[in-house]
Amino acid sequence: MKELSMHILDIVMNSVKAEASLIEIEIEDSIKNNIIRIIIKDNGRGMSEETLNNVTNPFYTTRNTRKVGLGLPMLKEACERCNGNFKIVSEFGKGTMVESFFERNNIDRAPLGSMGVTMMTIINSLDDCELIYNHKTDKNSFQLSTAKIKEILDGIDIKSNDIMLWIKEYVDENIKELY
Amino acid sequence: MKSSELAKSLNLTLLVDVESEIHIEGVYIGDLLSIVMAKAKNNYAWITIQTHINIIAVAELLELSCIIIVENMEVDNDTLDKAKELNIPIFKTEKTAYEIACILYDMGIK
Numbered sequence: 001m002k003e004l005s006m007h008i009l010d011i012v013m014n015s016v017k018a019e020a021s022l023i024e025i026e027i028e029d030s031i032k033n034n035i036i037r038i039i040i041k042d043n044g045r046g047m048s049e050e051t052l053n054n055v056t057n058p059f060y061t062t063r064n065t066r067k068v069g070l071g072l073p074m075l076k077e078a079c080e081r082c083n084g085n086f087k088i089v090s091e092f093g094k095g096t097m098v099e100s101f102f103e104r105n106n107i108d109r110a111p112l113g114s115m116g117v118t119m120m121t122i123i124n125s126l127d128d129c130e131l132i133y134n135h136k137t138d139k140n141s142f143q144l145s146t147a148k149i150k151e152i153l154d155g156i157d158i159k160s161n162d163i164m165l166w167i168k169e170y171v172d173e174n175i176k177e178l179y
Numbered sequence: 180m181k182s183s184e185l186a187k188s189l190n191l192t193l194l195v196d197v198e199s200e201i202h203i204e205g206v207y208i209g210d211l212l213s214i215v216m217a218k219a220k221n222n223y224a225w226i227t228i229q230t231h232i233n234i235i236a237v238a239e240l241l242e243l244s245c246i247i248i249v250e251n252m253e254v255d256n257d258t259l260d261k262a263k264e265l266n267i268p269i270f271k272t273e274k275t276a277y278e279i280a281c282i283l284y285d286m287g288i289k
Contacts, residue, residue, distance in 0.1 A: 001213040058236030059261065070240075073233050074212055 018044025
């Protein structure tokens with residue numbers, strides 16, 4: 001995919017389908033260590049060992065409508081293309097964690113993309129599920145928590161247009177300040 | 180046309196031969212799988228430098244007519260095995276994507 005944020009969106013949608021009630025996204029972007037580390041963790045239904053062993057095989061998918069599933073295989077390929085690596089751990093009934101590393105200055109490393117748009121899209125697709133997003137750089141860190149936003153909103157729908165647009169700008173502006 | 184005939188007329192190495200005829204209705208060139216998935220169409224020949232098994236998944240999903248690996252890239256064995264299993268013809272050449280595209284154009288695929 002053209003941007004790492006598209007991979008994030010794609011993987012988070014797996015968590016949504018796994019009926020998670022909490023999804024955590026952690027991005028560590030370090031120029032000093034020349035690494036981008038992306039962790040997506042959920043408390044969804046998890047996977048059996050058989051499924052887990054097959055997740056990076058594009059011809060294995062839990063969906064019945066399509067013969068192939070490419071989300072995780074493409075992320076793994078994207079990591080390996082730029083000298084990084086990919087790891088997934090999952091436990092049935094407990095949840096799943098996808099961890100990917102990218103060599104930051106690798107020429108084939110896709111840019112991160114707009115996390116504001118990505119967060120807006122993700123939050124808009126969540127029902128009865130909270131999201132925590134942490135973004136860390138060498139300088140500072142930023143956190144977005146839907147539970148905290150909902151507390152402040154005091155009953156106003158987080159998915160209303162104004163709030164969605166605000167989240168997008170809030171995330172993009174705060175991330176810009178981390179660099 | 181047969182895959183062996185196509186290999187001959189384009190001077191390609193045939194890595195995975197299939198029984199059925201190949202129908203090429205268009206051509207797509209690209210190495211970023213997500214973009215190829217969005218843009219290439221049924222019965223297109225796909226020219227790429229990618230060799231990972233994921234290319235077979237893309238070809239299967241879109242029902243592409245064949246994959247042409249250019250720049251003499253080494254193709255993974257599991258990629259070839261899966262292509263055989265799914266009857267997807269794979270060709271290889273030392274030529275560039277542009278050169279192959281020109282030949283296909285001259286053959287009347289426009």
